Amino acid sequence: MASFVIEGGHRLCGEIHPQGAKNEVLQIICATLLTEEEVTVNNIPDILDVNNLIQLLREMGVTVAKKGIDTYSFKAENVDLAYLESDEFLKKCSSLRGSVMLIGPMVARFGKALISKPGGDKIGRRRLDTHFVGIQNLGADFRYDEERGIYEITAKQLRGNYMLLDEASVTGTANIVMAAVLAKGTTTIYNAACEPYVQQLCRLLNRMGAKISGIASNLLTIEGVDRLHGTQHTVLPDMIEVGSFIGMAAMTKSEITIKNVSYENLGIIPESFRRLGIKLEQRGDDIYVPAQETYEIESFIDGSIMTIADATWPGLTPDLLSVMLVVATQAKGSVLIHQKMFESRLFFVDKLIDMGAQIILCDPHRAVVIGHNHGFKLRGARLISPDIRAGIALLIAAMSAEGTSTISNIEQIDRGYQNIEGRLNAIGARITRI
Ligand SMILES: CC(=O)N[C@H]1[C@@H](OP(=O)(O)OP(=O)(O)OC[C@H]2O[C@@H](n3ccc(=O)[nH]c3=O)[C@H](O)[C@@H]2O)O[C@H](CO)[C@@H](O)[C@@H]1O
Ligand SMILES: C=C(OP(=O)(O)O)C(=O)O
Incomplete structure (x- = not known):
């Protein structure tokens, strides 16, 4: 210590x-999983939480290249789906709060996500209901594996839906948005969080080809698209x-x-x-x-x-x-x-x-x-x-x-x-x- x-x-x-903003970059890095094309991100801070998440993506099979002092590119072309089910991966996720935002992109792109309870600060209860209920609203199935102490989330094809969140959770909104961009049909999220972190995520996703409107408000409308492509992003x-x-x-x-x-x-x-x-x-x-x-x-x-x-x-x-x-x-x-x-x-x-x-x-x-x-x-x-x-x-x-x-x-x-x-x-x- x-x-x-x-x-x-x-x-x-x-x-x-x-x-660069920690809470924004954690969302942005998770969003790079939504395409097999390269996403380049500037102004990435050199801090523990971010470095751990970058390392986790590398271990998942994402090609990560350091392009400049604070610029990285991410290419999630060959994600190792078997690794995502391993105890090693799940253990690493549990020590990193930002990893909860891998669920949305993984379910949207690969139809499956496993997650153990994520870590982060010991600053009181930090429930994940908003994340789970939101992704369930898009048609995903949730199963708790008592033996391994993990949640398994599966969906053949997510479907757009209307939802009113029980609270304007920052990472919860980010997770649901990342799931909804590749869903069939239109998703409406009312009582969405609209912190600049979430605004920036939505702008990045739109540059990747998503169709999100209502950015910066608490009412987001997302028209699902079939695929997303590569782009550039600069963190605030x-x-x-x-x-x-x-x-x-x-x-x-x-x-x-x-x-x-x-x-x-x-x-x-x-x-x-x-x-x-x-x-x-x-x-x-x-x-x-x-x-x-x-x-x-x-x-x-x-x-x-x-x-x-x-x-x-x-x-x-x-x-x-x-x-x-x-x-x-x-x-x-x-x-x-x-x-x-x-x-x-x-x-x-x-x-x-x-x-x-x-x-x-x-x-x-x-x-x-x-x-x-x-x-x-x-x-x-x-x-x-x-x-x-x-x-x-x-x-x-x-x-x-x-x-x-x-x-x-x-x-x-x-x-x-x-x-x-x-x-x-x-x-x-x-x-x-x-
Ligand atoms: C990685 C990341 O981005 N972390 C931030 C994110 O955490 P995170 O997204 O985990 O926090 P949430 O927005 O989900 O909620 C934080 C806490 O506030 C409570 N709550 C939330 C919304 C609401 O309308 N009413 C309410 O009481 C929740 O029950 C929870 O206890 O947002 C928090 C709230 O800004 C910040 O402190 C964290 O730094
Ligand atoms: C509470 C915070 O971080 P985390 O959500 O990663 O625990 C924070 O950034 O103040």
Whole structure:
């Protein structure tokens, strides 16, 4: 288990480039299975989750070529269908959350998919009903093999259907869309997730020859086609990384410019940081964050205490609440952080309380943060990263703290942040990997 040793109290200064979006690229890589032709993908981040998925595709028989520093081509011409049934494949899938999105393309193209329960963060229950019910609605048969602990999904020919999803699941919508593009007839998905990740997937599929309309809304219509072909795709910058950098700058009183953020795809994220009192400016497609000695959390118009809560897109992504919570500990004023979607994502506040933060954990979903207004600094501590976003939040806390901190289990951070210590040290941080 690797660790970061962080010397706190150093200001950052300069420019930083966000990596490609993890949650988009996981969908895009799975979609390359839908054609035997070559699909080239640019701006792929060099992170654990993505590298593991690429490796999994290689083992499935997909020809993967690295064409440039962050460009790969995928050609799923000779997929090894026997390997897809092996215990080795299923074991690998179970350690990788993104692998659940192999089901849609595999059923659509090969008529069969096997899957064991996928991994990912331990951030609460993560049910897959939306995925399964959606693909079942297209005519697939689901069987649970108790002995092997796996689901077997089969379909001779998927058929388009109308469906109203029970929740706007991001990976669930992606899975159903990828199954529906090769189904016979028209599929309508109401209450579809419409995060930029899903929008980008739909745009890629249309470039491959699919017929999807309603992109960016919660009502998608998909006219099935017989086959898809090769194309090119460029992954958007990672909006969660952009948000993490905004929070990091505010917390460490730093002046930074976050380059090429694709501002129009950030939705409510910039405004949500502004509500915490953080100044930021859009400069072309960059975000400039000036050095701020203090930032004051807004109140609602009626004077009541600010609430920052997650919601499905175009609401605020749950993946930034841990960062916003940490940033609030040094703000002026108080805020209620309400993590509605996941029930185990706020427990890391214990560690912040140990570092001197004033936080009341009301229940598994809600925490009230009483900001210090930089009145006193957090204290360096020995920390452990419980999940990817709590991990980056603790890193931000450690960077702003007095003294040295150690964060262990940084594999959780590496799942989603590319060479984070290298990129932050280049603009003034002091982080060592041990
Ligand atoms: C690989 C990937 O893309 N992961 C993202 C994806 O996970 P993932 O697609 O697994 O998450 P889902 O969108 O399915 O749902 C996340 C959680 O929110 C709950 N839920 C969801 C929708 C809803 O309307 N109401 C509701 O309560 C679900 O029950 C679940 O507990 O989307 C999540 C929600 O944005 C993000 O945190 C993850 O980073
Ligand atoms: C929860 C996340 O990832 P995953 O869905 O891969 O567990 C995340 O990216 O914040």
